[in-house]
Each structure stands twice: as structure tokens, then as C-alpha cells.
Amino acid sequence: TALTAGKSIADMASEKKIAVQTLIDLEVSALTKSAQQDLADGKITQAEFDKRKAGFTNIAAKFINAKHAVQGKNNMMHKIGIPFKTVPKGEPNTQSGANMSGVTGA
Numbered sequence: 001t002a003l004t005a006g007k008s009i010a011d012m013a014s015e016k017k018i019a020v021q022t023l024i025d026l027e028v029s030a031l032t033k034s035a036q037q038d039l040a041d042g043k044i045t046q047a048e049f050d051k052r053k054a055g056f057t058n059i060a061a062k063f064i065n066a067k068h069a070v071q072g073k074n075n076m077m078h079k080i081g082i083p084f085k086t087v088p089k090g091e092p093n094t095q096s097g098a099n100m101s102g103v104t105g106a
Helices: 009-015 020-040 046-065 076-080
Strands: none
Touching (some): 020 046
8 A cells, every 4th residue: 555655644645635634633533532532431530631632633743644554453553542443445444433545545
């Protein structure tokens, strides 16, 4: 895939005339939703939620702009806990239900 060929998701989005900020916003949304669930489940405090949320845009931007491969449990997303996974083409790729297969070709 293009990701294993050293392209970032941002590179592929730009090639397909998709705004990179849109992808960053999708990732921030997924991260926020996951953290909100952790807060609701009592896994984190409000202070921990606020601290995490403050860094989500930076984390998402780094992920979208990184040149890396999205494969298996050793991928960068899995290591840093970003709720994104490789799924069959046409299925949602993030917890927010967004579908990025048109960008990644997944």
C-alpha cells in the first residue's frame, strides 16, 4: 500500500484533494469519544480527561503527517493508543465511524 511505500495519510489525502485538517478533526473526534467513554466509565478523572484532550490535536496531526505503515499490532497507532485500525475497504476506520478508505486505500 501507499503507507508501506513511505507516504503519510496527509500525502495521500492531498493527492486526492481531501483537506488534511478534515482527517485531523476525525482523529481528534475519535480520541475525544474514547476519552469521554473512559471518563464515563470511571477509568480516568475529569482532570486526566482535560489533560488528554488538550493534546489530541497535536497527537492527531503527528499521526496524519507521519510516514509509517498501518499493519498489525506493531503499528504506530497501536503503540500510542490511537483508536484507528485497518479494516476491510468500506468499513469505518475510527471509533467515530468515519471511513478513510478513500484516502488510505485500505
